[in-house]
Amino acid sequence: MIDTHSHIYLPEFDQDRHEVVEKARLAGVEKILMPNIDGQSVRPMLAVEEMYPDYCYSMMGLHPTSVKGDYEEQLSNVQYWLGQRDFIAIGEIGIDLYWDKTWEREQRVVFRKQAEWAKEKGIPIVIHVREAFEAVFQELDKVCDDRLKGVFHSFSGNKEHLHKALEYPGFMLGINGIVTFKNAKLDEVLKGAPADRIMTETDAPYLAPVPYRGKRNQPAYMKNTLEKMAEVYGITPDEMDRITTRNARQLFAIDH
Template identity: 45%
Template sequence: MIMKLIETHAHLYSEQFKPDQAEALHRAVAAGVGTILMPNVDHSTIDAMLELEAAAPETCQAMMGLHPCSVGPGFEKELQLVEGWLAQRPFVAVGECGIDLYWDKTYLPQQQEALRVQLALAKQYDLPIVLHTRSAFEEAFELVAEAQDGTLRGVFHCFSDGLAEAERIIALGGFKLGIGGVATFKNGGLDKVLPHLDVAHLVLETDCPYLAPVPYRGKRNEPAYLPLVLHRVASLLGQSPEAVAEATTRNAQALFGLPS
């Protein structure tokens, strides 16, 4: 039986899929991925993302946001564009946004400001927010906790921190952990975390074209690999893949307001 999965984070519109985007989409659907949620990066990705959504509206749904790695001088213009799009038409979430201190800490104040603005937009439009927190869990969490008034909800995408961080996210209320290929990595660390968590707090993602799961690690990732993540998560939780597929699909439907 093919299980119906929701891919909650895929850059399927990226340049890396130019040669075979339609085939990658077909492979995903054949693998049981019924819905693909696409986070925006910045002004340069909007057209490609919306074109893919228009070409495959039954499968692909777009978010709108500004990625922290695209925050630099003149980031206010990028945010104005995000605000303009959110006012213009429906999106499934605000994202991908957050803080990234992995490569560069130069623009931390600007990243903090951009995140504050997008948290406010998520509340204004009553949308979930999709958070990127690479090497910046504390910095991002602090702002999310500050903004949490009981209405804020979303995903800490590409979760790869420890059990203490997972428990803090869960205690915040309204947020899920986005689990992807890192769960399959030998030293990814999630084998120490996931066995202690309830599946009610999880959604599945690939973050393609990045972070391909084992045995494709180091190659281009794609939504068709989501079942590999599912099977690893099920194994760590000590549950059947069917039960985890059903629960994570339900979690994503409820969080993103998708039809069941």
């Protein structure tokens, strides 16, 4: 398994990070991909990558909920780091209108700019979308061409959102613990997506799957999500693992 989206560099893991990584290894997680949030999270993230070389991989990006009045300065910081070294993706980027719509215009600008950088660098984008599918699709339609690829992280849309998301040929759907929540009905929506467009993720420390719902999520719990996904597709967990791992390796160009 590859956990394609995990924030294990956050303070929630400061007391037991090594144990969390060991549990992940024992559960069969062979890689953990870490999206950035903003200027404050870069160094903690890179420090974790350094602690676990060839196991934890960093992305670079500005999260939509961190887009405020200083967004230009924050964007400059992202651009600086992109010039310093290689990252496996630009993320986590996107639009979030759940808490606050104040900065919607700026979020759209920041999203488009980072998508353009991804095209220039030939790396995928990791899209955060919450209460904002229409806005994200509008902005994607402006910048998307055959150079842009990526993943709709923590996908939890309806059938119409799914259909539209799959129209972007280079894009995958990132599925996490939400698929195990009965009230989310994501399992029904997911039946409309081919397995070769799906990847596994946790979004740790958030969105722990049943039976851990409400607790701190961690990469080892991805096994529960994978089992539910296998049930949805009517295949074995091993086969689901093989497909989703292959998808992640291809999208993020991880070949070892």
